[in-house]
Amino acid sequence: MVDRHVKLKLESINRTYAQGAGELRILQGADLEILSGEIVALVAPSGAGKSTLLHVSGLLERADSGSVTICDVPTDDLSDRERTLVRRQHVGYIYQFHHLLPEFNATENVMMPQLIAGQADRVAKARGEELLSMMGLKDRGTHRPAQLSGGEQQRVAIARALANSPGLILADEPTGNLDPETSSVVFDLLADSIRNHDAAGLIATHNHDIAKMADRVLTLKDGKLVPFTF
Numbered sequence: 001m002v003d004r005h006v007k008l009k010l011e012s013i014n015r016t017y018a019q020g021a022g023e024l025r026i027l028q029g030a031d032l033e034i035l036s037g038e039i040v041a042l043v044a045p046s047g048a049g050k051s052t053l054l055h056v057s058g059l060l061e062r063a064d065s066g067s068v069t070i071c072d073v074p075t076d077d078l079s080d081r082e083r084t085l086v087r088r089q090h091v092g093y094i095y096q097f098h099h100l101l102p103e104f105n106a107t108e109n110v111m112m113p114q115l116i117a118g119q120a121d122r123v124a125k126a127r128g129e130e131l132l133s134m135m136g137l138k139d140r141g142t143h144r145p146a147q148l149s150g151g152e153q154q155r156v157a158i159a160r161a162l163a164n165s166p167g168l169i170l171a172d173e174p175t176g177n178l179d180p181e182t183s184s185v186v187f188d189l190l191a192d193s194i195r196n197h198d199a200a201g202l203i204a205t206h207n208h209d210i211a212k213m214a215d216r217v218l219t220l221k222d223g224k225l226v227p228f229t230f
C-alpha cells in the first residue's frame, strides 16, 4: 500500500476582517486535512472566504488563530522570511488570472520559481521545457503571454506552479476565465500532475462540473469547512 502523507493540515483556523466599527468573521474554526494524491474542490458563494482560506493555506496571509501545517512543517511560529521559504519550497499557487510575467516568454515564466530557488539556468530551462511539453505546449516556449490563448496561458501558469515539484498545489478559480471544454482539459492536466507527483490539491471553483472531478468537494458554512452536496 502506498504511504499517504498529510500535505495540508488546517486546525481551528479563525480569520476576521475589520468592517467599519464591526468585524467580518470569515473563517471560524475551519479544519482540513488533505493527503498526498488527493484533490479537494472548494465550492462556496462569492464572499464566503475561499480566497481567504487559500491565502491562509499558502502562507500568503496569517490566520488570527489556529494552526497551518504544510508537508509536515508546522508554520505557526515561523517568521515572515521563514514562511516565504516554506511557501517557495512546498507550495505551488495558481490564480484565476494567471499572473504570468508579460515581458518573459513561456519557458522563462516556468523557469522563474526555479531560478528564485537557486536552480542553475540550464537545469531550470530543461525542466521548463519538459513541463511545457507535458502541458501540450512544446512549441509555445518562446511565446510571450500576450501571444498565447487564455487556456494556453493558464497551462503555462500550471507548469510554473509545478516547477519546483511542490507537495501542495493551491488554485483559486484556475478555470474561471476559460470556456467549458478548455476548463475540463486544463483541470485534467492539473489533476494528473498533482496525482502523478503525489502532491495534494485544493482548488476553489464556482464551476460544479469541475468540482465533480475532484476527490472531495467542500464548502464553507458559518466559517467552517463541510462536505458540499450537489
Ligand SMILES: Nc1ncnc2c1ncn2[C@@H]1O[C@H](COP(=O)(O)OP(=O)(O)OP(=O)(O)O)[C@@H](O)[C@H]1O
Residues within 6 Å of the ligand: 017, 018, 024, 026, 044, 045, 046, 047, 048, 049, 050, 051, 052, 053
Ligand atoms: N483584506 C481584507 N480586508 C477586509 N475585508 C476583506 C479582505 N479580504 C477579504 N475581505 C472580505 O472577506 C470576505 C471573503 O473574501 P474572499 O475573497 O475570501 O471570498 P471568496 O469566497 O474568495 O469570493 P469570490 O468567489 O468572490 O472570489 C469578503 O466579504 C471580502 O470582502
